[in-house]
Amino acid sequence: MTSKQERAIVVSALKHAAPYIRLFKGKVFVLKAGGEVFADPVQTNALMEQVGILHQVGIRIVLIHGGGPQSTKLAAALGIDTTFIDGRRVTDGASLDIATMVLNGQINTRILATCRDLQIPAVGISGVDAGLIRATRRPPVEQESGGQVDYGFVGDIEGIDADILVKQLDNGLMPVVSPLSCDANGNILNINADTVAAAIAAELSAEKLILATGAPGILEDINDPQSLISYIDRAALRKLKAKGSLADGMLPKAAAIDSAIANGVNRVHVISYKVPDSILLEVFTNEGTGTLVVNDIEALTPAEQAGTAS
Secondary structure, three states: OOHHHHHHHHHHHHHHHHHHHHHHOOOEEEEEEOHHHHHOHHHHHHHHHHHHHHHHOOOEEEEEEOOHHHHHHHHHHOOOOOEEEOOEEEEOHHHHHHHHHHHHHHHHHHHHHHHHHOOOOEEEEEOOHHHOEEEEEOOOEEOOOOOEEOOEOEEEEEEEOHHHHHHHHHOOOEEEEEOOEEOOOOOEEEOOHHHHHHHHHHHOOOOEEEEEEOOOOOEOOOOOOOOEOOEEEHHHHHHHHHOOOOOOOHHHHHHHHHHHHHOOOOEEEEEEOOOOOHHHHHHHOOOOOOEEEEOOHHHOOHHHHOOOOO
């Protein structure tokens, strides 16, 4: 390829991205990335480079991270069993200590270090800080199959103090949020990161909630990676759940997506961090890479319905 062709490609890309930059400048995007992304320094750097570009063009980013794989790995190393029910982790006392070390210590700090390298002005925070997330311990839950399950030191969100995040955003900072919280008496509680991201996105009236996961998006058939759904609405998402097409970690994601849209977030994107530049493609092109979830498909523009939309 000649340098003239390369220049033409660069100019064309900038012209194509300009309308999206104008549209989203100053808007809030909430990005949730699972802990598996941050287990690999190369994947971490690739993800955060994209986040840095969004920040540089004036999009206000709040990043929420998980830490499930790292918590499971540390628990196994310490001889502690890990239990999941309907895709949600049961957190006993020992598991809570592990989650605290992994989420607030290892992962949050590593993300901030990567941001430092990429010159992204990020600040680490957890739901405990300044009462960002007000939560109560979840009572035992009735199961559809009968009986109860006690999730342990797991929190249900009562409220989000969005002003804490807004002040950071107004000062040009990017909050990096660990999903740990506590109740009014200071008892630490673990909360699913997807749930936290949905609640924060709703409270900030975010333009988009983006869930970066290992899956390519939402699949019609969980056993067929080629069955990617480009766009879907809440009613169809519920039907997928009812027929068993959502499993494991996608179940809490589906609940978080439904909650976010019900509380005013217009667009939720489920994308794979494994696809190169998936965030940039989802935000700055009309084709995107994953699944777009909206309240009602009829509200999508014809251009959005032409493919996985941004």
